[in-house]
Amino acid sequence: MTTTLRWGLLGASTIAREWMIDAIRSTGGDVVSVMSSDQDRAAAYAEANRIPHPTTDLDALLGEVDAVYVSTTNELHHDQVLRSARAGKHVLCEKPLALTVGEARDMVDACRAAGVVLGTNHHLRNAGTHRAMREAIAAGRIGRPLFARVFHAVYLPPHLQGWRLTSPGAGAGVVLDITVHDADTLRFVLADDPVEVTALTQSAGLSQGDVEDGAIGAIRFRSGVLAQFHDAFTTAHARTGFEVHGTDGSLIGTDCMTQRAIGDVLLRTASGEELLPIDRSNLYERSVARFTAAVAGDGEPAATGEDGIWSLAVAAAALESARTSRVVAIDPVQSTTKVSQ
Template structure:
C-alpha cells in the first residue's frame, strides 16, 4: 500500500519538484493545505490531488501517513509539532525554523511521538556529493585539511518574494543557502562545525538590512577550515565544492543546483581522474529513503537533528555578521 502524503503548503517547491518526486517514489498525495481556499482548490485541481483543505485538522483527518511541510519558515514549528502530536511522519523544508528554540521543539516533539522527521536537504542525495564522501572516507585524499563551497547564482524572479523582503520568514542568503552548505559539508566530511566567521553583502536585490550574499569561514572539529560563498546576485557563477587533503584534492563543479548535475575530479600524485557518476533525481532518492525510514529501515538522508545543526550554523553566521566576531556553533540539544 502506498504511503499517503499530505502537503502543508501549496508551494513552488512542491510544484516544481516534490509532487513528482513523491509520486515517482511510490507515494500517493491525498490532500493539500493552503490558507487560501481558492489557491488550494486550484492547486489540487492542477495536480490531481483529491482534497484541498484550509487547516491542519482536516489535513490530518484525510488519512495521511506523512506530511511534507514547505510553508514559510516561521510557520514550520506549529505545523511540525501538530503533525507529530497526531502521530504523522514529517518531511520539513529547510531551514527548519527561524530560531533554535523552535527547531528544538520540532525535533523533540517528533522524538516524543516516535515519528520519523526528515529535513529536505536534497544535496545529500546528489551522486556527486555521495561519491565525494565515499572517496574521502576511503582515504584517497588523505587527511582533509580545507574545503571551499561556491553556492551562488541568480535568484529567479518568481522566487524574489519573501526571501528578499521578510526577515520574520527567514529572508536572506544565509538561511536559504548557507544552511545547505553546512549540511553538505557535514555529510561529505563526516566532521562537525564548531565556529563560524561571516561577512554579508547587500547589493540592492534584497531589502535594506537583508543580505543577498555572504562569505563565511567555518572551523570544524578536526581543525579543517571551510570557505563558503553564498549569493542570489551572480548570474554567471559556477557552483562547486572542493576538498583538499594531505594526499589529494577533489573538485566538484556545477554540482549545487536542484537538478541532477555535476562533475567530479580527483587529483593525486598519479594525476587527474574523472569520477564516473550515476546522476538521479535528488528528491526522488530522498523520498524513497524517507519511505524506508518510515518502514523501520534506516534514517532519512538528513534527519531533524541534522536540520537543527544546519540552522545553528546559519544563525551563528548571522550573529557573526552582526557582531563582527567569530561565533560558536551549538544546537543546545543533547544527542
C-alpha cells in the first residue's frame, strides 16, 4: 500500500462534492468511483465531479479502490463499513458512525480484525482554533478548566434539509447532526472524557414528527468540568462559539464551529487579552492527510473509530435524557439505545 490512495465515495453527497473530493485530490489521492442507490444520480454526479466510474453496486466499487469515504444516510453506515472492512478497504466514515453504540463498536472491531484503518470524519478537531485551545489548556494557560460552553445553533440550508428533518429511521435530528460534533470537539479540546449528560430538545417547526431541530444541555466530564451545549437547525442569525473557562483564565473562540478555516481565539487572563495564533489549514485536507498517513503506518486518523463511538454515546445519552427527563450516564461500551427513537 502506498500513500497514493484510490478512493471510492459511498454516497453521492453534498459534503463530498463541497469538501471531500478536493481534499482527497489535494492530498495526493485519486477519486476513482462513486456509488449511489440511483444510477442516474451516480452518473450525473460522476460527470460533474470528474469521477471515472459511477455505480450502484458496492461490491463493484470495492473491487477498484483502496479506501472508501462513507457519507450515505446514517442508517446505512454499519452495513457498508462492515462490507468494506471484509473487502480489506480502509474506511473514513461520516459521523455518526451508526445508530447505536453497539453497531459502532461492531464497525470498530471489524476494521481492527481486518487490519484496516477506520477514521471518523469529525472535521472540527482539525480546526486551527480548536487545536490552539487544546494546546493552551495543556500548557496550563487558563489553569484548571472548570466550565465550557459550545454555541452551535445555525440554520440548516434548504438544500440540506430533506431527511435530516423528516426521517427518524435514517438518524434525523440536530443531536445526531450537530451535538455529536460538540461532544467530539469538547473531548478533543479538554483532553477529557464525558460521564453524564442532561438535555432538552425542541421541535420548533422546521422538523417534522418527533424529530428535534433544537437541543440544549450540559455534560459532566471525569475531571469535573461542566460543559453546556446549544444546538439548532433553526437560528438564522446566531454566531457560533466555543469557550473554556478555568481558574486562571478563559479561552473564547468565536465563529469556530464551522467547516471553514475561520474564527479566532482570545485568551483572557489577569495579564490582559491575547489573540492566539491560528493555523488556517483546510480542515478536510488535514483530516484526509492524517488518514492517509495512518494507512501508511504513521500515527492515527485525526478522529479514530473509538472517537466516533464516544461522540455517538454522548448523542444517545442526550436523546435518552430528553426523552426521560433525567440525567443519563454516558457509556461508550454497553449502550444499545437506538438514537433514532
